[in-house]
Amino acid sequence: MGKNQHVVPHPDGWAVKGEGNSKSTKVTQTQQEAISYAREIAKNQESELLIHGKNGAIRERDSYGNDPYPPKG
Numbered sequence: 001m002g003k004n005q006h007v008v009p010h011p012d013g014w015a016v017k018g019e020g021n022s023k024s025t026k027v028t029q030t031q032q033e034a035i036s037y038a039r040e041i042a043k044n045q046e047s048e049l050l051i052h053g054k055n056g057a058i059r060e061r062d063s064y065g066n067d068p069y070p071p072k073g
Helices: 031-045
Strands: 005-010 013-018 026-028 048-052 058-063
Touching (some): 005 031, 026 031, 031 048
Antiparallel strands (some): 048 058
C-alpha cells in the first residue's frame, strides 16, 4: 500500500504531500488542482486522500483501495 496523500495549505497556494514526507510532491495555485493531482496518486497507490482546509484541519478524506467493505461484483 502506498503513502496517504495530503492536500495542505502552502505559501504559494496548495501543496500535495505524501504522508511522512518533508517536501511537497507538487505545489499548485488552487486547492482543486492539488486535490485532482493527489487523487490520482492515491488511486494509483491504493492509499487515502486527506484534504485539509486553510486552517490545517482535515475537512475531507477519500479512501482508494483499502475500504473495509469493498462492494461485491
